[in-house]
Amino acid sequence: MVASSKKKSDINAFKKEELFANIMVPKHEIISEKEVKDLLKKLKIEKTNLLPHISKDDPVVVSIGAKVGDVLKIDRKNASTGESTYYRVVVA
16 A cells, blocks of 8 residues: 655745735835936936846736836835835846
8 A cells, every 4th residue: 555645835825915915015116217217317326237136036026017127116114214215126
């Protein structure tokens, strides 16, 4: 007789709304080309690849439909500092 083994999966599926409802996930949004140009000018850099990176496989990146090269605006809330805005460029 052969013993069968059943393995439990550690994979969880979430709806987009459920992912963003999590208070640990800050708001992410893709910014327009004009906003990117204004941001680069403000930061005095010429290329988006000089921004911090975020993987194209990041669950939030996938859920909002961002593509490699898109720049994301991330609004983080913090009890002690209020709200902070960060920018990331999507990379492969």
